[in-house]
Each structure stands twice: as C-alpha cells, then as structure tokens.
Amino acid sequence: MSQTPTRADFDRYMVPNYAPQQAIPVRGEGSRLWDQEGRECIDFAGGIAVNGLGHCHPVLVEALKAQADTLWHVSNVYTNEPALKLARALVERTFADKAFLCSSGAEANEAALKLARRWAHDNVSEHKSRIVSFTQSFHGRTFFTVSVGGQPKYAQGFGPVPGGIVHGEYNNLDSVRDLIDDDTCAVMVEPMQGEGGVLPGDIEFLKGLRALCDAHDALLIFDEVQTGVGRTGSLYAYQQLGVTPDILTSAKALGGGFPVGAMLTTDRVASAFAFGTHGSTYGGNPLASAVALAAVEFIDTPEVLEGVKRRHALFREHLEAINARHGVFSEIRGMGLLIGAVMSPAFEGRAGEILPLAVEEGLMALVAGPNVLRMAPSLVIPEADIAEGMARLERAVARLVGER
Ligand SMILES: Cc1ncc(COP(=O)(O)O)c(C=O)c1O
Numbered sequence: 001m002s003q004t005p006t007r008a009d010f011d012r013y014m015v016p017n018y019a020p021q022q023a024i025p026v027r028g029e030g031s032r033l034w035d036q037e038g039r040e041c042i043d044f045a046g047g048i049a050v051n052g053l054g055h056c057h058p059v060l061v062e063a064l065k066a067q068a069d070t071l072w073h074v075s076n077v078y079t080n081e082p083a084l085k086l087a088r089a090l091v092e093r094t095f096a097d098k099a100f101l102c103s104s105g106a107e108a109n110e111a112a113l114k115l116a117r118r119w120a121h122d123n124v125s126e127h128k129s130r131i132v133s134f135t136q137s138f139h140g141r142t143f144f145t146v147s148v149g150g151q152p153k154y155a156q157g158f159g160p161v162p163g164g165i166v167h168g169e170y171n172n173l174d175s176v177r178d179l180i181d182d183d184t185c186a187v188m189v190e191p192m193q194g195e196g197g198v199l200p201g202d203i204e205f206l207k208g209l210r211a212l213c214d215a216h217d218a219l220l221i222f223d224e225v226q227t228g229v230g231r232t233g234s235l236y237a238y239q240q241l242g243v244t245p246d247i248l249t250s251a252k253a254l255g256g257g258f259p260v261g262a263m264l265t266t267d268r269v270a271s272a273f274a275f276g277t278h279g280s281t282y283g284g285n286p287l288a289s290a291v292a293l294a295a296v297e298f299i300d301t302p303e304v305l306e307g308v309k310r311r312h313a314l315f316r317e318h319l320e321a322i323n324a325r326h327g328v329f330s331e332i333r334g335m336g337l338l339i340g341a342v343m344s345p346a347f348e349g350r351a352g353e354i355l356p357l358a359v360e361e362g363l364m365a366l367v368a369g370p371n372v373l374r375m376a377p378s379l380v381i382p383e384a385d386i387a388e389g390m391a392r393l394e395r396a397v398a399r400l401v402g403e404r
Helices: 007-013 058-068 081-093 105-123 143-148 173-177 203-215 286-299 302-326 351-361 383-400
Strands: 025-029 032-035 040-043 098-102 130-134 165-168 184-189 219-223 247-250 261-265 329-335 338-343 372-375
Touching (some): 040 383, 081 098, 081 261, 081 286, 105 143, 105 184, 105 219, 105 247, 105 261, 173 203, 203 219, 302 329, 302 338, 351 383
Parallel strands (some): 184 219, 219 247
Antiparallel strands (some): 032 040, 098 261, 247 261, 338 372
C-alpha cells in the first residue's frame, strides 16, 4: 500500500454513498488548498461550514499537538480536563447550564431529540412525544434525524420511519399552529436553513415558535450545527435573534475540522438525562475537546465576529457586482459567512453547474439544493483571497452564461 492513492481507489475500496470530485486535496493552509498535482484552489466551501478558521490554523494545530502529547482518551468512566473546560466555556458563553459532548451534528441532534422525548415522558406523560419540524430542514443522517429532517428522500428506502413526527412550512407560523398541541414535546428548527437553501428564519416566525412552545409546554430546539460558532457573526445565531431555545445543537465549526459536537441545554431539561440514559464512547474525547475549546475561545471575540460581518458585506458587494454584469442571480441572502446566491429564473436549477467550472478556475464553492450557490468560507479569510476567489467565480459564471 505504498503507492500514492488515486481517485480510482475510491470506487475500488469505498462504499459508493459519495461521488467525490476527481481532484484529491492533499494540503491546506488558510483559505487555500492544493491537490495531488499541486493545483491551488481558493476555498469558499470551508468543508461545508466546518473549517471555521480555514485550514491548519496555528491556534488549532497547537491545541491538537499539545493534547496529543498529553492524553488521548479515557472513556466516560472518567471525566477529563479538556472536556470540562469545553463544557464550561460553552455554558459561560450561552443560555445553557449544561452540555453533552459528542462527535457530530447528527449525534448532537439525536441527543436533543431523545432528551426532549425523555423530558416530556418523565415530567408530563408518555403521550407527550410529538416532534414538529419543517420541510426542507436538515438535521443529519441517523435514522431519527433523517426522519425529523424535512427532505423525505433521505429517509426513504430504509424501512418504517419512527412515528410522532410532523412537518410544518418554514417561516409559516400558521402551519405550526395547526400541528402543535399539548402532546408536542419539541419543535426542532434551524434558525437559518442551511442545506435547505441558505434561508434565514424570519424573526417573527422564530419568536412565534418560542411563544407556541411556551403555550404548549414544548421544548424549542435550535439546530445550530451549520449556523453556530461564529458563522453568522455571533457565537450562535440565536444571540442576535432575540429568541432563546431550550436546547441548542452545535458541531461542524466547533472543531474547525476535528470531529466534535455538543448539545446545550438548561438545568430544567438536562435532569431528564439521568445516569445511564444516554452516552457516546467518544463524547468529550480530550483531543476533540481541546481543539474545540481553542476554536471557541479564538472565534468568540469582537475581532473575529466583527470581521465576519465585514466580510459578509464584501461577499455581498462582489456577488452583486458579478450579478450586475452577468444577471445570473435573483437574490443574495444569508447571514455572516453563510451566503446563498439564488439562481435567476433564466438559470433555474443550474447552481450545481457552476461548481465544476469554478473548480477548473481554482475555486471551491457549494450548493444548497439545485437553485442556490452556497458559500461558507473561513471566518478569517483574507480580503485578498475573497477578491481573487470572486474573480475566479466570475470567470466560472461567465462560462455558465456562455460568454467565455
Ligand atoms: C443544520 C444541520 N444539522 C445537522 C447536520 C448534520 O451534521 P453531521 O454531518 O456532523 O452529522 C448538518 C450537516 O450538514 C446540518 O447542516
């Protein structure tokens, strides 16, 4: 196995649930990546909103190396210092009183959903188990989270889905009024839908969900897996929306590329996860916790968070200028550095065609559904990389519209 791996090895050795690009990135630094051939690419994708501090940020590298020399794993039969420090940092910086640590977004959401059901079961009745979610939402790929997620294609073909889950329409409070009642234990919502099209939640909608949850003694769960850890210009999006959830889930940028997730909640709710009710071998792993602590402490500063807002304005300016020249977008939307460019009617459903053209021009971007070009770059991407990335994007767009 000393031969250099190739893309053909993916087809030969890996289950075919992904269809990766032909190029294989081998090195990253800041907002730039290099593939096996030495071709350089600017990264506006950020590993799908994961690389919050770009690639190999020295603060994260140092935290990982220091922990690697100290302690890797002890199991949850013991606790450990990095996990305790991370939990304290998350609690001190948010509404939460308690944290549950895990290794991914789906796992954090699985914990949130189980906690909500268990809390209602123990405190009200076994009938209080309904979960309200939203069409187009995305909460992960475990069986519970694909069932709660609002994209049926991810749950189909895997046998009977768990019951007691209903879906309202995002940003339509009336649709929730029709679904919620005293048998509802939780409403799960992304404060801005990510995979569903970079669609911000209306503040009145999110406030209305809070009020409906309060009226029916249901828990409000914010899935901040994609919007969290500085992505929208505050540590968590809820902090600038004036709506506080009962449970919040975080992952992706929490570890900046190291697998880690967290579920945050209040004392009132946390008590339902009594000893033995839930767990995860890697939850609170020292390596993951040390990196996440470094990421949170670095990102949750005025300098980085203000920088996100400044860069949002820059992205918007560039995208509007590109659109003024090529007329491909009908709307630029999003918060902070989670930005969506919605394709105009003439290019309806063709966002995905931009991606390979952009790669050829030396730019990585994303889509969110067939109609939205999505960008989730490093929160500290240098302005020069934004300008160069946008020049490359413009060349890709010009090719899409047939000008080049
Ligand atoms: C809002 C949201 N929730 C949950 C997840 C699932 O996270 P993970 O892939 O780490 O399980 C994602 C991933 O895209 C997400 O965007």
